[in-house]
Amino acid sequence: MFDVLLDLIWGSPINLLWVVLGTALGIAIGAIPGLTGAMLIALTLPLTYSMAPAEAMVLLISMYVGSISGGLITATLLRMPGTPASVITTLDGYPLAQSGKPGRALGLGIMSSFVGGMISWAFLLSLAKPISVVSMKLSPFDYFSLVTVALVLIASVSGKSLIRGLFAGMLGMLVTIPGESPATGVTRWTLGIEQLNGGFALLPVLIGMFAVSQIIHEASRPATKIATIAESTDGVFLSLADWRRHLWNMFRSSVIGTWVGILPGVGANVGSVMAYSAAKGLSKKPELFGKGSEEGIIASEAANNATIGGALIPLVAMGIPGSVIDAILLGALVLHGLQPGALLFQNDPDIVYTIIMTMLLANIAMFAIMVGTARWIAKLAVIPRHLLLPIVMAFCVVGSFALNNRLFDVWVMLGFGLVGFVLERTKIPLAPFVIGFVLAPIAEEKLGSALQASGGSYLPLLSSPVSLVLLLVALGLAIYPIIKAWQAHGPTKNKAQGDADD
Amino acid sequence: MASKTGSATGNTLRRLRPWAVIRAAIWGLSCVLFVVNLVSNATSESESAYPLKPITVIVPFNTGGESDAFARMIQHAAAQHKLLGQELVIQNIGGAGATIGSGRARKADPDGYTMMILHEALLTAQSSGKVSYGAESFEPIAATGKTRLIIAVRDDSPYQTLSEIMAAAVETPDQLVFAANLGAPVHYAGLILERQLPGSAFRYTQTGGGAQRFEAVVGGHADVSAFSLGEYISYKAGGLRAIAISAPQRDPRVPEILTAREQGFDFVHANMHFWWFPKGTDQAKIDRIAKLLEDCMETDIVQNQLATRLSDPLILTGDKMHDELADRISKIQSVDSASPDVLPNIPLIILAATGLCLAGMMLPMFKLFLGMSPGGDRQVQTEMEDGEPLLSGNDKKRYWATVTKVALLTTLYILSLEYLPMDYRWLTMGFICLFGIVIGPGGIVFRRLRPFPIFVDVVVLVPFWIYAVFQSGLHIELP
Numbered sequence: 001m002f003d004v005l006l007d008l009i010w011g012s013p014i015n016l017l018w019v020v021l022g023t024a025l026g027i028a029i030g031a032i033p034g035l036t037g038a039m040l041i042a043l044t045l046p047l048t049y050s051m052a053p054a055e056a057m058v059l060l061i062s063m064y065v066g067s068i069s070g071g072l073i074t075a076t077l078l079r080m081p082g083t084p085a086s087v088i089t090t091l092d093g094y095p096l097a098q099s100g101k102p103g104r105a106l107g108l109g110i111m112s113s114f115v116g117g118m119i120s121w122a123f124l125l126s127l128a129k130p131i132s133v134v135s136m137k138l139s140p141f142d143y144f145s146l147v148t149v150a151l152v153l154i155a156s157v158s159g160k161s162l163i164r165g166l167f168a169g170m171l172g173m174l175v176t177i178p179g180e181s182p183a184t185g186v187t188r189w190t191l192g193i194e195q196l197n198g199g200f201a202l203l204p205v206l207i208g209m210f211a212v213s214q215i216i217h218e219a220s221r222p223a224t225k226i227a228t229i230a231e232s233t234d235g236v237f238l239s240l241a242d243w244r245r246h247l248w249n250m251f252r253s254s255v256i257g258t259w260v261g262i263l264p265g266v267g268a269n270v271g272s273v274m275a276y277s278a279a280k281g282l283s284k285k286p287e288l289f290g291k292g293s294e295e296g297i298i299a300s301e302a303a304n305n306a307t308i309g310g311a312l313i314p315l316v317a318m319g320i321p322g323s324v325i326d327a328i329l330l331g332a333l334v335l336h337g338l339q340p341g342a343l344l345f346q347n348d349p350d351i352v353y354t355i356i357m358t359m360l361l362a363n364i365a366m367f368a369i370m371v372g373t374a375r376w377i378a379k380l381a382v383i384p385r386h387l388l389l390p391i392v393m394a395f396c397v398v399g400s401f402a403l404n405n406r407l408f409d410v411w412v413m414l415g416f417g418l419v420g421f422v423l424e425r426t427k428i429p430l431a432p433f434v435i436g437f438v439l440a441p442i443a444e445e446k447l448g449s450a451l452q453a454s455g456g457s458y459l460p461l462l463s464s465p466v467s468l469v470l471l472l473v474a475l476g477l478a479i480y481p482i483i484k485a486w487q488a489h490g491p492t493k494n495k496a497q498g499d500a501d502d
Numbered sequence: 503m504a505s506k507t508g509s510a511t512g513n514t515l516r517r518l519r520p521w522a523v524i525r526a527a528i529w530g531l532s533c534v535l536f537v538v539n540l541v542s543n544a545t546s547e548s549e550s551a552y553p554l555k556p557i558t559v560i561v562p563f564n565t566g567g568e569s570d571a572f573a574r575m576i577q578h579a580a581a582q583h584k585l586l587g588q589e590l591v592i593q594n595i596g597g598a599g600a601t602i603g604s605g606r607a608r609k610a611d612p613d614g615y616t617m618m619i620l621h622e623a624l625l626t627a628q629s630s631g632k633v634s635y636g637a638e639s640f641e642p643i644a645a646t647g648k649t650r651l652i653i654a655v656r657d658d659s660p661y662q663t664l665s666e667i668m669a670a671a672v673e674t675p676d677q678l679v680f681a682a683n684l685g686a687p688v689h690y691a692g693l694i695l696e697r698q699l700p701g702s703a704f705r706y707t708q709t710g711g712g713a714q715r716f717e718a719v720v721g722g723h724a725d726v727s728a729f730s731l732g733e734y735i736s737y738k739a740g741g742l743r744a745i746a747i748s749a750p751q752r753d754p755r756v757p758e759i760l761t762a763r764e765q766g767f768d769f770v771h772a773n774m775h776f777w778w779f780p781k782g783t784d785q786a787k788i789d790r791i792a793k794l795l796e797d798c799m800e801t802d803i804v805q806n807q808l809a810t811r812l813s814d815p816l817i818l819t820g821d822k823m824h825d826e827l828a829d830r831i832s833k834i835q836s837v838d839s840a841s842p843d844v845l846p847n848i849p850l851i852i853l854a855a856t857g858l859c860l861a862g863m864m865l866p867m868f869k870l871f872l873g874m875s876p877g878g879d880r881q882v883q884t885e886m887e888d889g890e891p892l893l894s895g896n897d898k899k900r901y902w903a904t905v906t907k908v909a910l911l912t913t914l915y916i917l918s919l920e921y922l923p924m925d926y927r928w929l930t931m932g933f934i935c936l937f938g939i940v941i942g943p944g945g946i947v948f949r950r951l952r953p954f955p956i957f958v959d960v961v962v963l964v965p966f967w968i969y970a971v972f973q974s975g976l977h978i979e980l981p
């Protein structure tokens with residue numbers, strides 16, 4: 001396992017170059033409001049076709065680490081979160097920067113990002129292999145139940161409203177229906193369009209949902225006034241005492257972030273919200289939160305970086321993506337001829353350890369780049385959008401086309417761009433859509449395989465203990481929020497009515 | 503172009519010296535690249551005999567699969583030994599059991615510049631009713647490589663011989679689980695085996711590629727499956743035991759494995775990669791490519807690579823190939839590939855569930871029960887949304903006007919890529935320029951698109967670089 005690490009460092013200079021380039025690009029894109037890591041990675045994927053699979057993964061993982069981290073710079077200095085993951089950081093980062101300590105605000109964010117990444121990396125390194133060994137023993141029925149849990153989970157945890165999350169998830173599943181059935185190989189719902197025989201491809205749908213819809217929105221909204229950028233960022237380097245003082249908070253937030261990351265479909269933004277709430281609840285000075293609390297910055301940034309390692313665990317161990325970016329990485333593995341799933345560890349251990357070790361290297365590169373260049377990166381936010389967005393849109397078109405050399409995919413991209421735009425405007429979360437879209441074929445294939453093997457009997461679904469427990473968990477997850485909402489808002493109907501209508 | 507660059511550079515030189523140098527370098531490099539591109543296009547069209555330009559090889563699978571690896575090996579051998587005088591360009595068009603790629607190859611111009619590599623999946627897709635066309639819609643060029651199949655079980659399986667397995671399949675028909683890729687060659691291996699013993703029946707489950715079939719057999723979810731010899735060797739240590747090989751004689755590389763014939767079953771089969779031209783391609787061109795493939799198979803590159811994959815460097819052309827093909831077609835058509843229909847109507851269930859959710863969102867009654875936050879810090883979540891200011895009045899109108907313009911402009915751009923016979927670069931230049939104007943400040947007044955010189959850089963250079971990277975770098979034919 002560590003020979004892979006050595007190979008990455010000494011083997012060929014190209015890998016280290018990809019780590020630095022990928023991380024730097026990720027930080028830059030993450031820092032620019034309106035451009036996200038998912039966009040960057042989806043659009044870079046077509047460029048990696050001619051690379052070796054391991055090199056491609058090195059580049060993409062580095063971008064992932066960089067893009068989650070870069071947002072904190074603009075969030076802190078300009079009150080413009082570069083990515084959704086850094087929204088919470090603005091609450092305390094910006095006030096602290098305003099109070100004359102921009103360097104310290106950045107330093108706290110960068111330090112906790114680094115620690116969050118390292119702690120979740122340790123979890124990734126130690127948990128991925130055992131989980132893959134266990135999941136290899138799961139029968140198709142067990143696997144189906146596991147995917148069911150994941151599907152229910154995304155709906156209930158992401159977004160404000162359970163029903164909207166559920167709707168988005170179901171819509172994502174519905175989109176997988178046209179094309180070839182993963183269970184029987186029969187084509188269905190193609191409306192006679194031959195191009196649709198293979199269904200909607202992952203990449204055009206994701207580029208549409210996350211890049212095109214975002215470009216349309218960014219291009220149209222009124223320009224925001226940009227606050228002046230702090231001239232000096234002295235104090236980025238923190239003293240040892242600072243590290244020691246915040247150690248417990250960093251550790252707690254990282255564990256929360258890692259755990260949230262493991263849950264499918266729940267991304268870095270939810271991780272930082274949960275860690276922030278926990279830090280506020282346990283803090284000795286909760287009144288400072290929102291006014292420049294150092295603990296607040298640390299909780300948010302440690303947690304959002306920790307989701308990276310967490311989200312990679314189910315990806316490499318079971319082939320189930322833990323976040324939207326992981327769904328793209330899953331597509332990247334398939335495009336490079338690798339079979340994601342429990343067997344990836346056995347068939348291509350080098351790829352798995354390349355992914356894991358790249359996260360470590362990229363995390364270190366991220367720390368060095370951010371500490372050294374934070375002030376200049378903040379200036380990226382002032383690039384006028386009429387320079388930026390047309391290029392990104394041109395890349396969306398060519399990226400979707402390059403997947404299979406057909407314009408049909410470009411139309412799919414545009415169509416889902418509009419769908420994504422409408423969903424966003426109506427406050428329907430996109431993450432459950434993507435996870436539903438990625439997991440439905442897996443669930444259907446496993447169910448099909450299981451039913452074909454059992455001769456059509458559903459009994460093993462309940463008689464296998466693993467499957468039974470998982471189904472009960474899914475049921476609990478579905479019912480719990482309803483009960484909770486009922487308890488909290490049942491008696492005060494007027495208030496609930498008001499909330500529901502907003 | 504050069505003079506414009508010069509003046510723009512001059513204006514900003516004093517203040518932005520490093521940026522000006524970088525700009526000049528980018529422009530210079532772009533010009534060189536453009537000229538090189540033109541020259542290389544011009545020289546390649548000056549020769550006379552077929553092939554005059556690179557030949558596209560459609561691989562109807564994604565990169566990394568066995569067909570892809572085989573095609574790339576041939577491409578590599580042809581390039582290393584300069585066997586063609588032109589390049590072979592691999593184009594991966596995966597999906598839907600290779601039918602999207604084969605559909606594309608079928609409709610390509612029969613000018614000898616598009617061919618396809620595809621094994622029996624072309625035949626099985628027709629036989630299982632997935633598509634209406636089969637081998638008859640193409641001109642076969644050659645059949646290359648030969649990989650035997652291995653029937654294998656789990657290490658601790660009670661079955662020791664093929665007879666025992668088949669006997670079990672007769673005794674308890676439709677109980678023995680056969681991990682397959684429905685409608686694909688492995689499935690047909692099982693079906694052909696069944697025909698050898700009337701009354702025998704496996705229960706086929708949709709499992710997928712070699713890795714998944716291995717997982718299913720070793721994990722105890724399937725009793726038996728078929729693997730290519732190469733797959734078997736790489737998975738053997740994981741707990742797989744060979745029962746029979748589909749060869750007429752024992753294979754010297756795995757002499758311990760009994761043939762199916764030795765065990766009394768006439769199951770002789772091998773996977774081969776067939777090469778196809780669209781129907782109507784010149785016989786002379788077919789012969790030329792067949793010759794190329796023959797030459798490639800004799801190179802060390804191919805011989806060594808196939809040896810490591812336990813595949814035989816065999817090639818069939820002309821009548822021998824046609825006989826082989828006819829034999830395979832009759833075998834595949836002789837079996838019934840209908841799979842048991844035990845699945846619930848999943849499309850309908852999902853559609854109904856989506857409808858229910860939609861109704862739930864619309865009905866205020868449901869909203870009352872389900873519309874609430876499922877936990878988390880409400881205050882924090884409200885603050886999160888404050889980042890996006892609400893639009894009012896005029897702003898709102900302008901917002902939706904721009905949304906419409908951007909959507910229309912992009913639609914128009916894609917339409918013109920599809921239908922206008924114009925170069926990708928010019929169309930994209932126009933698109934980026936118009937897009938910038940639409941979303942920039944000050945409408946059509948160019949000078950307000952600040953910084954204007956950089957806007958020109960973007961409009962002119964980006965399409966060229968995208969073109970250079972994709973067309974020349976990645977060999978992706980842009981529309």
